[in-house]
Amino acid sequence: MFKVSNNLIGILNLVTFLLSIPILGGGIWLSHRASTDCEKFLEKPIIALGVFLLVVSLAGLIGACCRVSWLLWAYLLVMFLLIVLLFCFTIFAFVVTNKGAGEVASGRGYKEYRLGDYSNWLQNRVNSNKNWNKIRSCLQDGKVCKSLADDANNGFEDFYKKHLSPIQSGCCKPPSDCGFTYMSATVWTKPANVTSTNPDCTTWDNDAKALCFDCKSCKAGVLDNLKRDWKKVAVVNIIFLIFLVVVYSIGCCAFRNNRDDNGYRGWKGNP
Structure with a gap:
C-alpha cells in the first residue's frame, strides 16, 4: 500500500x-x-x-x-x-x-536616471555591446516611445507633467541638463552651443529609430526597470x-x- x-x-x-x-x-x-x-x-x-x-x-x-x-x-x-x-x-x-534610484527633476512629473547610480555588475551587463544591441533591438521592436510620439495632446506643459516610465524617460527624450528646446515628445532642437558635459546630449537623435537608445540614460532606465522586476x-x-x-x-x-x-x-x- x-x-x-x-x-x-x-x-x-x-x-x-x-x-x-x-x-x-x-x-x-x-x-x-x-x-x-x-x-x-x-x-x-x-x-x-x-x-x-x-x-x-x-x-x-x-x-x-x-x-x-x-x-x-x-x-x-x-x-x-x-x-x-x-x-x-x-x-x-x-x-x-x-543601489540606484531615479532623481526627481525640478518641475517635472517624471524622474531621470543616471547609469553610475547602479551596481557595477549591472552596469557591466548593459555596457557590453553584445548585450546592449539585443536590448536596444527589443526596445525598438517594442515601440516603447510610440505612445509618446502619437499623443497629440503632448503640449510643452502637458509633457513635463507626464509620469513617464524609467525606459521612456531614459530612451525617448534627451536629459534635461542638455537644455534642448521642446518641439514634440520625441523631437527636440539642439542649441547652437551645448554647455552640458553629459555625453547623452551628443548621442540624442530625432530619428525615431535612434532617439536616445544608445544613451547612458536609456541604459539606466532599463536597469531601473530591471531592478524593480528582479x-x-x-x-x-x-x-x-x-x-x-x-x-x-x-x-x-x-x-x-x-x-x-x-x-x-x-x-x-x-x-
Whole structure:
C-alpha cells in the first residue's frame, strides 16, 4: 500500500509533467514563428525550461509511484541543487539591485536616471555591446516611445507633467541638463552651443529609430526597470523556495518509504 508521501509526490509531479507539455510546445512554436530578436532570445530558455520540467517530473513520478529508489534519489538531488541555486540567486538579486534610484527633476512629473547610480555588475551587463544591441533591438521592436510620439495632446506643459516610465524617460527624450528646446515628445532642437558635459546630449537623435537608445540614460532606465522586476522575482522566489523545501521534505519521506519497502521485500524473499 502506498504511503501518503509517495502519493503526494506522485500527484505534484503529474501536475508538473502536464504543465511542462504546453511550456515545451510554446518554446517549439516560438522557435518556428519568432521574427524579432526578443522572441528569438526567449525561445531557447522556454524550451530548456520545458525539457527540464518534463525530465524531472517524470523522474519524481516514476520514482515515487513505481518505487524506483535511484530515480527518486536523482529527483531529490536535483531538487536540492535547485533550492541552493534559487537561494543564492535571491540573495544575489537583492544585493545587485540595492543601489540606484531615479532623481526627481525640478518641475517635472517624471524622474531621470543616471547609469553610475547602479551596481557595477549591472552596469557591466548593459555596457557590453553584445548585450546592449539585443536590448536596444527589443526596445525598438517594442515601440516603447510610440505612445509618446502619437499623443497629440503632448503640449510643452502637458509633457513635463507626464509620469513617464524609467525606459521612456531614459530612451525617448534627451536629459534635461542638455537644455534642448521642446518641439514634440520625441523631437527636440539642439542649441547652437551645448554647455552640458553629459555625453547623452551628443548621442540624442530625432530619428525615431535612434532617439536616445544608445544613451547612458536609456541604459539606466532599463536597469531601473530591471531592478524593480528582479525585486518582484526575488519575493516570488522566497515563496517558491518555501514550497520547494516542503516538497523536498515530502520527497525524502517517500525515498525512505521506498528504501524500507525494498528492504522489507528483500528480507521477506529470503528463505
